[in-house]
Amino acid sequence: MRLSMINARSLHRILALIVGAQLIIWTLTGLAFNLIDDPLLDANALRAKPEKAQLISPQVTLAEITAQLTGSGTKQIDLKRVELNTLLGRPIYRIKTSSGNHAFWADTGEAVNLNREQLTRLAKQSYRGEAIFSEPILDEAAAQRYGGNPAFYRIDTHDERHTQIFIDGQSGQVKAHENLGSELKQLLFMLHFIDYYPDNGVSFNHLATRLIAFAALLLGLSGTWVLVRKLAAGDYISWQLISRASKKESKLTLLSPDGELLENIILAPGNLLDNLNHDRNRIASQCGGGGHCGMCRVRFVDQAPKATPEERARLKEELLAQGIRLSCQHNGHQGKLALTSRAQLRYWQKAQAEAEPALNPAQAPLVNESSPLE
Amino acid sequence: MLTPKQGRWLRKSHKWLTLFLGAQLLIWLISGLYMVLMDIDYIHGDHLVDDSRLTLDASQLTISPETILSRYPEATRLELLPTALGPVYKLNLTGKPLYLSGRDGEPLEPLSQQAAMKIAARLYPGNLSGASAELLTESTPAEVGGRHLPLWQINLNDAFDSRLYISASSGELVTKRHDFWRLFDVMWMLHIMDYETRENVHNPLLSGFSLLALLTALSGALLLLIAFKRGKEEPA
Numbered sequence: 190m191r192l193s194m195i196n197a198r199s200l201h202r203i204l205a206l207i208v209g210a211q212l213i214i215w216t217l218t219g220l221a222f223n224l225i226d227d228p229l230l231d232a233n234a235l236r237a238k239p240e241k242a243q244l245i246s247p248q249v250t251l252a253e254i255t256a257q258l259t260g261s262g263t264k265q266i267d268l269k270r271v272e273l274n275t276l277l278g279r280p281i282y283r284i285k286t287s288s289g290n291h292a293f294w295a296d297t298g299e300a301v302n303l304n305r306e307q308l309t310r311l312a313k314q315s316y317r318g319e320a321i322f323s324e325p326i327l328d329e330a331a332a333q334r335y336g337g338n339p340a341f342y343r344i345d346t347h348d349e350r351h352t353q354i355f356i357d358g359q360s361g362q363v364k365a366h367e368n369l370g371s372e373l374k375q376l377l378f379m380l381h382f383i384d385y386y387p388d389n390g391v392s393f394n395h396l397a398t399r400l401i402a403f404a405a406l407l408l409g410l411s412g413t414w415v416l417v418r419k420l421a422a423g424d425y426i427s428w429q430l431i432s433r434a435s436k437k438e439s440k441l442t443l444l445s446p447d448g449e450l451l452e453n454i455i456l457a458p459g460n461l462l463d464n465l466n467h468d469r470n471r472i473a474s475q476c477g478g479g480g481h482c483g484m485c486r487v488r489f490v491d492q493a494p495k496a497t498p499e500e501r502a503r504l505k506e507e508l509l510a511q512g513i514r515l516s517c518q519h520n521g522h523q524g525k526l527a528l529t530s531r532a533q534l535r536y537w538q539k540a541q542a543e544a545e546p547a548l549n550p551a552q553a554p555l556v557n558e559s560s561p562l563e
Numbered sequence: 564m565l566t567p568k569q570g571r572w573l574r575k576s577h578k579w580l581t582l583f584l585g586a587q588l589l590i591w592l593i594s595g596l597y598m599v600l601m602d603i604d605y606i607h608g609d610h611l612v613d614d615s616r617l618t619l620d621a622s623q624l625t626i627s628p629e630t631i632l633s634r635y636p637e638a639t640r641l642e643l644l645p646t647a648l649g650p651v652y653k654l655n656l657t658g659k660p661l662y663l664s665g666r667d668g669e670p671l672e673p674l675s676q677q678a679a680m681k682i683a684a685r686l687y688p689g690n691l692s693g694a695s696a697e698l699l700t701e702s703t704p705a706e707v708g709g710r711h712l713p714l715w716q717i718n719l720n721d722a723f724d725s726r727l728y729i730s731a732s733s734g735e736l737v738t739k740r741h742d743f744w745r746l747f748d749v750m751w752m753l754h755i756m757d758y759e760t761r762e763n764v765h766n767p768l769l770s771g772f773s774l775l776a777l778l779t780a781l782s783g784a785l786l787l788l789i790a791f792k793r794g795k796e797e798p799a
């Protein structure tokens with residue numbers, strides 16, 4: 190139990206080191222999704238709805254087309270779905286079979302394989318507004334991304350959004366539009382989902398994503414543990430201190446390692462280290478109150494509070510027995526506290542000298558004299 | 564590096580930010596983990612439907628697309644779909660789709676319970692003996708969304724309360740739902756903090772919390788600069 194409590198803080202630190210960067214990425218990209226308006230990220234910002242034209246009666250029957258399909262292959266082909274539609278003013282069959290997707294012109298019975306002129310015409314049809322269109326460019330990566338046939342083309346427009354139009358030349362379908370906005374969206378998804386291979390679509394079920402999400406949850410749980418412990422210890426609000434403060438001012442007395450009086454300090458709510466350092470840096474610290482550096486140690490002269498897990502991890506048993514504790518781990522304490530080393534005393538003296546230059550311009554106050562506050 | 568004052572200030576910020584945000588931070592982590600752990604195809608209920616056996620049987624197609632088209636010349640699109648009850652024509656006329664039987668070209672009758680169960684049995688790879696069917700005509704359940712009425716709800720009555728929804732007008736599968744999907748939906752709601760429509764990621768509550776979460780993460784990251792520092796073992 191105790192061991193696991195020590196580990197809560199160390200675990201939190203170590204996990205933060207591992208997933209901290211991703212946590213920042215998550216919050217940043219989450220915030221971006223929240224704040225950026227949908228139209229800005231819309232891939233189809235300039236996409237025109239296909240016109241609905243009355244169907245043109247096919248010259249070639251479905252039966253002839255299926256005969257052509259089964260005739261070309263050796264094994265039996267199962268039909269899954271048939272569509273009759275209009276493409277570039279001509280009737281077209283789109284047929285889904287167990288072996289893949291096929292498209293045939295319904296006026297000639299030929300398999301669809303769009304030429305450059307047709308591709309460009311189709312691209313223009315799918316686009317709202319005026320732009321210059323590039324020649325169709327074969328794009329294998331896009332074919333993979335959109336699960337298209339090998340004859341998969343990209344047409345670049347030179348508009349301000351850099352719209353790109355993707356067409357499957359063998360199905361005659363405009364598969365997608367992309368633009369700078371949709372690329373940004375893709376990038377945000379990639380970062381948020383830790384999916385650095387987005388060429389096969391956006392996915393968040395990767396092992397890496399899962400591991401990092403799990404580590405992040407552990408980070409959250411260990412943090413919660415620390416937080417709950419702090420709450421219970423009165424580190425956020427201490428009723429004891431509040432009720433004491435309302436009655437009369439409470440002070441702590443700071444002594445040198447040898448037990449000589451250094452000064453009296455009026456207590457405010459907050460932990461002991463903050464109290465000791467609130468107007469000047471009396472006690473050195475490296476970890477800023479994290480219970481890790483061990484530099485903020487003081488000796489409780491009368492009754493020492495129960496040692497926390499951080500202290501048991503950081504301080505030797507004999508030090509604990511002497512009443513030495515980490516001041517960042519305890520609340521303001523009414524009573525006597527002593528510094529634990531010459532080094533700490535020198536640090537305190539330096540702070541005094543810096544804080545009271547008028548009183549002692551040349552030298553630090555003598556250790557065995559009362560503090561000016563006294 | 565950080566001065567002692569900056570270190571204290573950061574630690575305090577981190578401490579108070581996590582106190583106020585803690586619950587939502589945990590909710591984000593838990594809901595996020597749930598969503599990445601659950602396979603999205605499973606969530607979509609792909610295991611509840613196997614339509615690989617569903618093919619168009621040309622022998623049952625006694626009326627050709629050309630004949631259909633001559634009867635409905637105003638159609639803008641014609642589809643031929645396989646269903647467990649034989650091939651069905653779907654025509655796009657002005658506005659709404661029209662479904663015709665591939666056997667006789669007549670508009671489909673609303674699906675009977677028996678027919679709905681037959682379709683479900685064809686789609687569902689498991690055993691349907693415990694299943695029950697309910698015709699929904701008044702309102703589409705929230706878990707379906709959109710307007711699909713009338714709708715047959717096939718309750719598989721399994722451990723995860725799995726349901727198939729089949730359009731009573733076309734016999735098409737509209738969607739499938741189960742408890743892991745429902746939980747996913749709740750997790751998504753919690754993740755984007757839109758407790759009403761469950762789809763608005765642009766809500767101001769989320770903006771506020773995300774911004775504070777960013778500060779929490781940044782203060783935590785800066786604290787890492789000093790978090791591993793150690794003092795001398797035994798100061799002299």
Ligand code: FES
Nearest residue numbers: 478481483485517
């Ligand atoms: S300040 Fe580092 S342990 Fe207390």
